[in-house]
Amino acid sequence: MQLLEVNDLSFTYGNHEVLKNIDLSIGAGEVLCILGPNGCGKTTLLDCILGVHRLAGLQVYLNGQLLQNINVKEKAKLVSYIPQKHKESFPYRVKEIVVMGRAPYISGFGAPKKEDQEIVYNVLKSLNIEAFAEKIYSRLSGGEAQLVMIARALAQETDLLVMDEPTAALDFKNEGIILSNIIKLVKDQNKSILMATHFPNHAFQLESYGVSVKVAMMKDGEIKYYGKPSEVINEKTIQDIYGVKTQIIRYNNKKTKVVQHSIVSTLE
Numbered sequence: 001m002q003l004l005e006v007n008d009l010s011f012t013y014g015n016h017e018v019l020k021n022i023d024l025s026i027g028a029g030e031v032l033c034i035l036g037p038n039g040c041g042k043t044t045l046l047d048c049i050l051g052v053h054r055l056a057g058l059q060v061y062l063n064g065q066l067l068q069n070i071n072v073k074e075k076a077k078l079v080s081y082i083p084q085k086h087k088e089s090f091p092y093r094v095k096e097i098v099v100m101g102r103a104p105y106i107s108g109f110g111a112p113k114k115e116d117q118e119i120v121y122n123v124l125k126s127l128n129i130e131a132f133a134e135k136i137y138s139r140l141s142g143g144e145a146q147l148v149m150i151a152r153a154l155a156q157e158t159d160l161l162v163m164d165e166p167t168a169a170l171d172f173k174n175e176g177i178i179l180s181n182i183i184k185l186v187k188d189q190n191k192s193i194l195m196a197t198h199f200p201n202h203a204f205q206l207e208s209y210g211v212s213v214k215v216a217m218m219k220d221g222e223i224k225y226y227g228k229p230s231e232v233i234n235e236k237t238i239q240d241i242y243g244v245k246t247q248i249i250r251y252n253n254k255k256t257k258v259v260q261h262s263i264v265s266t267l268e
């Protein structure tokens, strides 16, 4: 059974058809990267899967259960969401933000138990950010805040994590830190990740580090190419999707000792 299965999903805003006949699936320990130009429907697709948009038919299954049949609390135990940017005006401490991930396990008006606090500490430790615990979340840098969002999702203990452009607005170093953590989550903890990204090279990098990764390349609300990064991302498909000329470079990744692909745009 797949963790996530999407069958023939179409979605319209008013009479604007934004998603057309989307099929995809994610199993345990797999990553699916959604690639595609601005406005092609990536966020709408994530929102349909998260249940933000109401669906009427039999299109989305989480852990074998039809999305509409899962109540909010149960859904929060199956899938967690890591937003692109998260603004928090109240001066919460990091540990308070992360403990919010425990909400589906806390009953009614109950407070987090010792066990919840331990889980929070353990996830902060697993991401090497335990030193942030007492810091005020809204004062963190973009990269630090993104790690805290990942920590909150891990505290939620779901097998599937949905990320909307997890490295948007991050500098080169922080982008690498987030990607390494994604690799660890999948390889060490068998997590599954659905992520929208603007960077085809992210998919190549995950592949070269031995992650089981696929890409869905979208254009105008449709998935036009679907498969392993090294099999579907190339000069032709990128030209079709984004309308830009590129060149794929292949080189030996000294760390992984495998041939890694990288795509660069060739400016005209």
Ligand SMILES: Nc1ncnc2c1ncn2[C@@H]1O[C@H](COP(=O)(O)OP(=O)(O)OP(=O)(O)O)[C@@H](O)[C@H]1O
Pocket (backbone or CB within 6 Å): 013, 016, 018, 036, 037, 038, 039, 040, 041, 042, 043, 044, 045
């Ligand atoms: N709430 C809405 N009501 C009407 N149209 C919307 C709404 N949200 C998005 N759209 C439209 O749906 C299309 C897909 O938008 P979406 O945000 O899913 O694209 P995206 O691929 O995530 O874009 P980006 O890469 O810029 O984040 C766009 O044409 C957008 O204008």
